[in-house]
Amino acid sequence: MTVPLWIWLTTIVAILGLLAFDYFFHIRKAHVPTLKEATFWSALYVGIAVAFGILVLIFGGGQMGGEYFAGYITEKALSVDNLFVFLVIMASFRVPREDQQKVLLFGIVFALIARTVFIFIGAALINTYAWVFYLFGLILLLTAGNLLRPEKHGDDEANNFIIRLAKRFLPTTDHYDGDKLFTVENGKRVLTPMLLVMVAIGGTDILFALDSIPAIYGLTQNVYIVFTATAFSLMGLRQLYFLLDGLLDRLIYLSYGLATILGFIGIKLILHALHENNLPFINNGEPVEVIEITTGLSLAVIIGVLIVTVIASLVSKAGKAQTAINNARRHAEAYLDLGYTADLGERERIYTRLVEEERNILTMEQKYREKAKDIDAIREKVALAHARHEEITAGQA
Known part of the structure; x- marks a missing residue:
């Protein structure tokens, strides 16, 4: 179905309007979104995406x-x-929580730009070379395999490389100046970590597009469906970040679910490539009679895999323990970093959550608690956070 130019323009204007609304009414004033605020806006953006999909169903067909x-x-x-990855x-850059919204919005805008470029490049390749479906399928199968590899823990090497590179060739400071990208230090104009973190997120967005676009x-x-589905999936991602917060660690089987979905779509692409085959070394350049996976089956598989993945993650005792321990570590690290935020109330909130997480951990079976990686180092950080809190409390008395 050919989409008229005026629908394209109306859609683009609407998306740009939503991004502008996000910036002028939520981002300009640095603050930490409340759970109520994050829930409302996340639900609203999902509602907008679903409403758009219903319009597509009505006017574009099933x-x-x-x-x-x-x-x-x-x-x-x-x-x-x-x-x-954003987390x-x-x-790694110790971004103050009240300034994280601006970083996330930049990441969303950059992701939308990067993926739009890849969308039109992909469309041009598909229209010119039918064999590109083989390439896309291979990319997704490799990505699926990569997701099944054991996770690497520790410092993010890419970010440390960016910091070292920036400090070597550009005047930089280790300290934030609100949400400013540049500041003045010792009479010189220098970069702040805020600009560096945006560069890091922008770079990862390009890598994300390499598996995201072939998947869709x-x-x-x-192309219109590819663009709108991608754009609406990114809208509300900022609010979702604050809504999920510690729950991100809870989805311990998400990588397996995504690997299954990407592998399934990769196979679907290769089957489609065989059906449209014109490569001379495959079946003498003639199409290969293979089954083609329908859109209905694809939708059923995607929804089914995600439901199983989320439920399995939420009921897993090991997942609950790992989440609680990871949250305790993050809260302890945030509290120990006195330059983390200018908001004293935010630091007290972090300490309260640390204490609550410790109580939660003690209710869990010890065999699941002991499975956590770097457990001794985490215990040491938590003990240091308690000692620091006692010092601060004594000083205020």
Whole structure:
């Protein structure tokens, strides 16, 4: 189905309007979103995406509507996985919590730009070379395999490399100046870590697009559907970050679910490539008679895998223990970093959550608690946080 130019323009204006609204009414004044605020706006953006999908169903038909929802759900799941990386980056750069919204909005805008470029490059390749479906399928299968590899823990090497590179060639400071990208130190204009973290997130967004775009092209070749499903999956990602917060660590099986989905779509792409085959070394350049996976089956598999993944993660005792211990570590590290935030109330909130997490951990079976990685180092950090809190409390008395 060919989408008229005026619909394209109206959609782009609407998306830009939502981004502008986000900036002028939520981001300009640095603050930590409340749970109520994050929940409301997350639900609103999901509602907008669903309402748009219903319009696609009504005016574009069942096939087009099914492709949109399959693409939107897949891209949303991949976006949630991206939040894990954003969390690591912002923890590595020690971004004050009240300024994290601006970093996230930049990441969303940059991701939208990067993925839009990849969308049109992908469309041009598909229209010119049918064999590109083989390439996209291979990319997704490799990405699925990479997601199944054991996770690496510790400092983010890419971020440390960026910091070292910036400090070597550019005047930089280790200290934040609110949400400013530049500040003046010793009479000189220097970069702040805020600019560096945006560069780091922008770089990761490009890498995310390399598996995100082939995944959605495996579900639909309609460029308008690819663009809108991708754009709406990114909208509300900022609010979702604050809504999920510690729950991100709880989704311990998400990587397995995403690997299954990407592997499934990769196989779907390769089957489609065989069906459209024109490579001379495969079946003498003739199409290969293979089954093609329908949009309805794709949507059912994607939803089914995500439901099983989320439920399995939430009921897992090991997952609960790992989440609680990771949260305690993050809260202890945040509290120990006295330059983390200018908001004293925020530091007290972090300490309260640390204490609550410790009580939660003590209710869990010891065999699950002991399985956590770096448990001795985490205990040491928690003990230091308690000692620091006692010092501060004594000083205020």
